[in-house]
Amino acid sequence: MIGIIDYGSGNVQAIATIYKNLNIDYEVISDKSDLKKADKLILPGVGAFDATMQQLIDSGLRDELNDLVIRKKVPVLGICVGLQVMGFGSDEGDLPGLGWIPGRVKKFNINKIESKPKLPHMGWNTIKDIQNHSLFKGIDNEFGFYFVHSFYFECESDDNILTTSNYGINFTSAIYSDHIIGTQFHPEKSHGNGVLLFKNFAQL
Amino acid sequence: MKNTKYKVCRNCVMDTSDSKISFDDKGICDHCRTYYNDILPKWHTDEKGDKALKEIVKKIKNEGEGKDFDCLMGMSGGIDSSYLLYIMVKKYGLRPLVFHVDAGWNSQIAVNNIERLVDGLGLDLYTEVINWEEIRDLQLAFFKSGVSHIDTPQDHSFFATMYKFASKHNIKHILTGGNYSTECVRNPLEWMYYQSDSIQLKDIYKKYGTGKLKDYPVTNILWHKVFLPYFKKIKLIRPLDFFPYNKDEAMKTLVDKFGYQEYPQKHFESRFTRFYESYWLPKKFGFDTRKVQYSSLILTNQMTREDALEKLKHPAYDPKTIKQDFEYIATKLGISVKELQSYMDAPNKTYKDYKSQDNIYNIGAKVMRFLGLEKGGKR
Amino acid sequence: MLRSRIIPCLLIHNKGLVKTVNFKNPKYVGDPINAVKIFNEKEVDELIVLDIDATKENRGPNLKMIKSLANECRMPFCYGGGITTVEQARKIISLGAEKVALSYSALNNISLCQEIGSIIGNQSVVVVLDVKKKKIFGGYDIYTHNGTKKSNWKLNNFISKLEEIGIGEIVINSIDNDGVMQGYDLPLIENIREKCSMPITVIGGAGSLQNIKDLISKFKIIGAAAGSLFVFKGKYKAVLISYPNREERKPIY
Numbered sequence: 001m002i003g004i005i006d007y008g009s010g011n012v013q014a015i016a017t018i019y020k021n022l023n024i025d026y027e028v029i030s031d032k033s034d035l036k037k038a039d040k041l042i043l044p045g046v047g048a049f050d051a052t053m054q055q056l057i058d059s060g061l062r063d064e065l066n067d068l069v070i071r072k073k074v075p076v077l078g079i080c081v082g083l084q085v086m087g088f089g090s091d092e093g094d095l096p097g098l099g100w101i102p103g104r105v106k107k108f109n110i111n112k113i114e115s116k117p118k119l120p121h122m123g124w125n126t127i128k129d130i131q132n133h134s135l136f137k138g139i140d141n142e143f144g145f146y147f148v149h150s151f152y153f154e155c156e157s158d159d160n161i162l163t164t165s166n167y168g169i170n171f172t173s174a175i176y177s178d179h180i181i182g183t184q185f186h187p188e189k190s191h192g193n194g195v196l197l198f199k200n201f202a203q204l
Numbered sequence: 205m206k207n208t209k210y211k212v213c214r215n216c217v218m219d220t221s222d223s224k225i226s227f228d229d230k231g232i233c234d235h236c237r238t239y240y241n242d243i244l245p246k247w248h249t250d251e252k253g254d255k256a257l258k259e260i261v262k263k264i265k266n267e268g269e270g271k272d273f274d275c276l277m278g279m280s281g282g283i284d285s286s287y288l289l290y291i292m293v294k295k296y297g298l299r300p301l302v303f304h305v306d307a308g309w310n311s312q313i314a315v316n317n318i319e320r321l322v323d324g325l326g327l328d329l330y331t332e333v334i335n336w337e338e339i340r341d342l343q344l345a346f347f348k349s350g351v352s353h354i355d356t357p358q359d360h361s362f363f364a365t366m367y368k369f370a371s372k373h374n375i376k377h378i379l380t381g382g383n384y385s386t387e388c389v390r391n392p393l394e395w396m397y398y399q400s401d402s403i404q405l406k407d408i409y410k411k412y413g414t415g416k417l418k419d420y421p422v423t424n425i426l427w428h429k430v431f432l433p434y435f436k437k438i439k440l441i442r443p444l445d446f447f448p449y450n451k452d453e454a455m456k457t458l459v460d461k462f463g464y465q466e467y468p469q470k471h472f473e474s475r476f477t478r479f480y481e482s483y484w485l486p487k488k489f490g491f492d493t494r495k496v497q498y499s500s501l502i503l504t505n506q507m508t509r510e511d512a513l514e515k516l517k518h519p520a521y522d523p524k525t526i527k528q529d530f531e532y533i534a535t536k537l538g539i540s541v542k543e544l545q546s547y548m549d550a551p552n553k554t555y556k557d558y559k560s561q562d563n564i565y566n567i568g569a570k571v572m573r574f575l576g577l578e579k580g581g582k583r
Numbered sequence: 584m585l586r587s588r589i590i591p592c593l594l595i596h597n598k599g600l601v602k603t604v605n606f607k608n609p610k611y612v613g614d615p616i617n618a619v620k621i622f623n624e625k626e627v628d629e630l631i632v633l634d635i636d637a638t639k640e641n642r643g644p645n646l647k648m649i650k651s652l653a654n655e656c657r658m659p660f661c662y663g664g665g666i667t668t669v670e671q672a673r674k675i676i677s678l679g680a681e682k683v684a685l686s687y688s689a690l691n692n693i694s695l696c697q698e699i700g701s702i703i704g705n706q707s708v709v710v711v712l713d714v715k716k717k718k719i720f721g722g723y724d725i726y727t728h729n730g731t732k733k734s735n736w737k738l739n740n741f742i743s744k745l746e747e748i749g750i751g752e753i754v755i756n757s758i759d760n761d762g763v764m765q766g767y768d769l770p771l772i773e774n775i776r777e778k779c780s781m782p783i784t785v786i787g788g789a790g791s792l793q794n795i796k797d798l799i800s801k802f803k804i805i806g807a808a809a810g811s812l813f814v815f816k817g818k819y820k821a822v823l824i825s826y827p828n829r830e831e832r833k834p835i836y
Contacts, residue, residue, distance in 0.1 A: 013679040017654060021528055046676075047704030110780070117585070117804070118782045120706045120751060124628055125585045143829060146659060147585070148681070148706050148751070166584050189681060191626045191657045306822055308614040312624035315824050322816070329821035336599055336614035475617075535651050536616050 002026040002202055003038025007059035009052045010044020010082060014188040018195055024202050032064040040202065041065070041074055044188070045081030049105065049151070050093030052081045066098060075179040077201050083175060083182025084153060092151050101177045102156035113168035120150040127163040127173050127185070135181060135200050136163075139193050145185035146194075147173070152184060216499035217512045221490050222392045224583065235389045239503050246576070247384055249448045257446035261296045264377045273301040273328065275377040278366050279321070280304070281314030281473040284381030286321050286464065287454040288444055292379060293325050300379065304331045305365045307339055307358045307474070308536075313465045314473035324462040332365045335419040342405075342420060343476075344537055345412035347544070350553035352395055352489045355480050357420075359399035364423035370438050383444035385506070386451055389499040390582045395491040397555035398565055398582070400425050407559035425561060429568065451506055479533050482520035488548055494520055586836040587799045588628040590808040591826060592786050593618060595634045595664070598648070602811050604762030606713070606730035609635075612814055612822050615648065620655045622813075625826040629659045631684065631754070631784075631808060633711070637665025638687045639728050644671055646678060653679030661709055672699040676707060682751060684709040687727040690734045690741070697748050706751040714738060714771065715758040723771060730758045742778055753779060754808065757787030762811050764790030767798050776802060784808050792827060796835045 002019055006012045006028050019026035029035055043065075045052050056062050068074040078086050087097045090105035097105075110116055126144040129136045152171045155161050162181065165173035174183045181201070187194035212219035213233035219225070226234045248256070268274020277292065277300035279285045292298045302322055322329045339357050346354040370378050397404065402422050409417060432438040458464035472478045486492045494516060501507035521529070534544040555562065569582075593615065594601050600618055601609035612618070615632070622630055632652060637644060644665050653660050656679070663684025666672055672683045683703070689696050689710045700708045713730055714723040725734040725741065734741075745753065755775060757768045767788045776783055784806025789795055795807045816823040827835065 011676075011679060011681065013653065013677075014657070017679075018657070021525075023524060046707065048701070051701070051704075118780055120782070121585060122706065122752065122782050123585050123588045123804070123806075144586075148659070150706065186659075189657065189659050191623075194657065304821065304823070306613055308617050310617060310621065310824075312621045315621055316625075318823060319816070319825050328819060329817050329823060330819045331816075331821040331823060333611055333613045333822050335611065340614075532620075535654070536614070 001038055003029045003035060003041045005035075005041060005043050005061065005065070006030040007061055008055045010046050010079065011186075011188055012044055015042060015044060015198070018188060018198050019202070022195065022199055022202075024199070030059065030061075032059075032061050035061065035064050035068055038074065040204075041068070041076040042201075043076055043078040043082035043085075045079060045083075045085060047081060048092060049081065049084060049090040050095045053085055053093070053095040053097065056085065062098075069100060069180060073179050075201075075204060076181070078180075078182035079188070080149060080184060080186060083184055084151065086175070086180065086182050087153055090151060100180050101160050101175055101182070103153050103160065103175070105151045106154050107151050108167065108169075108171075115168040117168045120148050121152075121167045122148045124190075125165050125167065125173075125185070127165050129163050131162055131176070133162060133176070134204060135197060137200050138196050143191075143193055145173075145183070145187060145190040147185045149184060153182070213499075215509070216389065216502045217495050217509060217516060218389065218499050219495065221492065221495070223394060224392060235499060236503065239388050242573075243384060243388055247445060249446060253446040257296075257443055260377075260441060260443075261292075261298065264298060267376050268299060273299050273375075275300045275379055276303050276366065276370050276375045277301070277379045278303050278305075278362065278381070279318060279329075280362075280381075281310070281317040282381065283451065283455055283458065283464075283467070284383060284386065284444060286317060286381075286458055287449070288379060288381045289321055289325065289327075290458065290461070291447075292443060293327065298379075300327065301375075302327050302329045303366055303369065304329060305362045306331050306333045307361050307476075308334065308336045309358065309474040309476040311473055311475050311478070313467060317462075317464050317473075320462045320464060321458075330369075332369065332421075334361050334365070334421070338415070338417055338420045340537055341413050341415055342409055342417065344539070345409050347537075347547040348412040349408045349558065350547075350550050351397070351408070351555060351557070352485060352491060352552070353397040353399065353555065354484065355396070355477055356399045356405060358474060358476060360402075360405060360423065361421055363400060363428065364421035367423055367428045367432060367438070368421055371432060371436060374436075374438075376438055378438065378440050379443055380440060381444060382442045383449055384500075385444065385449040385504050386497065386500050388503055389496050391493060391496050392491075393582050394554065395485065395489070395493070395496075397560070398425070398562070400428070401555075401561050401565070404555060404558055404560040411558070425564060425568070451501070475529075476533065479521075479529050483526060483529070484548070486520060489552055492516065492520060585804055587802075587804050588784070588806045589795060589827070589832065589835065590629045590631055590784060590786075590806055591622055591627055591813040592631040592633065592808045592810045593814075594810065595632060595648075596636055598645075600814075601635075602762060602814055603635075606758050606761055610820075616651055616655065618814075618824055619652050621824045622826060623655050623657055625824075626829070627658060627826050629661065629806075630656060631661045631663070631786075633662075633684065634664025635729055640665075643667070644675060646674060649675055649680060650678040663709070663711055666699075667695070669695075669698050669702055672708075673702050676703045682707045682709045684711045684754065686711040686713065689745075690725065690727060690736055693741075693744055693748065696745065696750050700748070700750060704751075705749050708750040709752045709754055710745055710750055711754040711756055712738070712741070713756045713758055726758060738775075739778060742775060746778070746780060750781060752782045752784060752806070754784045754786060754806070757785075760788030763788055764811050766790060766794045767807075769798070769801060772798075772802065772805075776805075782806060786810070792831070792835060799835060 084105045086100045087103040162174035162176040187197040214231035215236045342357045481493045498512035600612040659681040661682035662680045786808035789809035789812045
């Protein structure tokens with residue numbers, strides 16, 4: 001059963017609908033005692049870093065989540081800010097992240113990018129699957145995924161880079177560490193590619 | 205003679221789920237007999253048919269000279285109307301106005317196919333969009349009435365709109381994709397009562413509708429079957445009956461030439477019709493329209509009986525997606541899944557439970573058959 | 584690299600979809616849910632749905648409808664019309680929309696953009712500006728209430744203010760070009776884009792895929808929205824939903 005964590009941030013509805021239509025067992029979880037029922041977890045997230053991190057803390061889910069992911073190694077997929085909270089922290093805020101994958105979240109420095117792109121990075125972009133991971137099996141890379149963010153995750157180690165994308169500069173668009181995966185883009189809003197990614201995650 | 209035990213025709217696949225079916229001593233049903241005795245002898249797809257069609261085409265072209273278009277062609281995006289469009293334009297050089305009625309249930313495939321045909325043939329398209337709030341209410345009224353012909357709101361609006369348009373703009377020729385090749389066996393009235401019966405439609409709406417039908421187009425059997433053809437000289441023509449029409453070949457042609465997308469089953473251009481025929485009708489009433497469709501194809505040698513029987517072993521709907529489809533129908537109608545289910549579970553009614561013009565239809569059908577103007581027809 | 588977005592924009596009036604010309608004479612286009620479902624299957628980049636009655640009728644958003652529409656979208660969905668409180672915006676996002684669009688509310692109370700942004704994230708706040716050319720002296724005025732009331736805000740000033748606050752996107756809607764299908768107002772966009780560091784989406788005037796291609800060629804990365812183009816076909820303006828498929832989009836991007 002896929003547990004979609006509802007702590008007040010992210011498009012939980014869209015993810016639920018996708019799993020419903022795939023006929024894959026899922027549950028929207030907002031109570032910490034229900035977290036352990038899931039075989040895999042999805043951590044969505046949208047909005048400012050501190051606000052999201054605070055919501056996760058206030059929901060009472062953070063500690064149980066930490067335990068399940070780190071100690072019990074329950075596979076987890078973080079999306080957008082759900083990926084960003086997996087690091088040590090963000091330039092956008094003051095609160096520390098979950099610290100699951102070494103790295104920090106930085107803002108796109110427009111001044112240092114020649115093409116001076118607009119922020120947020122918003123729209124469809126392609127990904128380069130560095131690790132040939134089965135999460136992306138069957139994905140149409142040219143069609144890509146939908147992004148909307150002004151900050152991105154910078155891994156301390158290249159070993160944690162799952163995919164990269166380009167927005168004037170190359171940046172990390174997905175991270176991983178064994179059973180922990182995070183995507184900066186929104187698979188729940190990326191048509192067929194996204195549906196396939198969710199299906200692949202369930203089958204990992 | 206009323207059949208109480210299950211029996212299926214030895215020739216086609218119609219069976220006793222059509223409660224009025226009768227069998228001869230060879231086990232052949234009356235649908236087949238009607239086909240062999242009444243339809244086949246008068247159905248010409250050879251030189252005779254070709255000659256007759258060319259006459260009609262000539263008339264259409266004469267009528268249309270100097271005008272923007274010479275006839276009206278109803279287009280649903282389905283294979284029959286699409287193939288018809290292609291043939292009449294490419295082979296016979298007609299200049300139709302392509303007419304599409306949007307009742308709110310178009311599937312993406314249908315919309316895409318219409319676009320491809322219209323663009324590919326360089327034609328003009330006209331659409332009439334039915335007022336959704338009204339047809340939604342009418343649709344719900346039909347669900348509440350418990351009858352089996354709940355696709356009437358869509359069907360009725362298609363024909364009413366087309367006839368009204370033709371009448372308003374004085375277009376003498378309406379071409380439709382109706383054909384014997386895939387429709388020589390008709391749905392029994394018990395399964396699908398006449399969708400053009402406006403008395404029935406109005407009575408059901410009066411009893412179960414919540415508002416008024418102001419924009420929804422209502423036609424009348426006497427108006428479009430008598431007044432229009434005999435007084436205004438507006439004729440409905442089925443060109444697919446005048447030449448050999450093979451469904452598979454037609455599909456192949458459309459796919460090759462226009463990038464046409466195939467439908468999983470007949471009538472899947474409309475999401476509602478798909479739900480209605482593949483799920484609602486069989487589940488609630490035990491009427492499987494595939495039996496009618498396959499039987500037609502068997503009679504015209506486009507399908508084997510074995511193949512049909514094999515297909516009929518599986519449900520018409522996709523068990524993997526039916527739950528989502530059910531929800532979609534409910535959401536679109538503005539009701540809960542529970543409410544829609546309650547209509548499924550409610551007692552079955554028939555057209556006889558409501559006012560109708562069926563006596564006029566009976567007389568009319570007898571007259572038409574007597575005059576040789578119509579072969580076969582619904583029963 | 585990021586590509587431009589091609590975005591159908593649907594207007595809702597009396598619960599049905601409509602299309603207007605110069606913001607007038609709404610023509611009935613059909614049922615919203617089926618249209619959105621078809622657009623979703625056509626894999627559109629994004630979708631904007633605006634309720635054009637809400638502000639005029641002084642009522643809030645139709646949450647039931649928003650939920651039904653969001654449910655059909657496997658792509659970002661932006662809803663606008665009648666949003667005046669943070670709570671409404673939050674609820675709309677929780678029902679499955681990605682972005683909320685403000686027009687009159689933002690012009691009336693610009694700090695609302697900030698308040699909403701602090702709850703749902705700035706990237707999810709979109710401001711739609713309906714603009715019309717001034718009769719004399721050049722330049723543009725901002726209008727609200729379906730193009731019937733002129734705003735006191737000067738276009739450039741308002742955009743600067745939005746820059747200061749920081750929102751996700753600006754949608755510039757040309758009333759003059761609305762429904763006319765003769766191309767976008769390129770000079771208008773050129774003028775705004777220079778002053779704006781956030782993403783811009785343009786709507787009003789697209790009559791062909793070539794118009795969209797021209798817009799994207801000129802501005803490289805931009806949102807190209809259209810209503811009539813994706814909803815009407817041919818000289819009789821027959822209602823038929825269309826949108827270029829993946830192959831057809833490649834040369835446009």
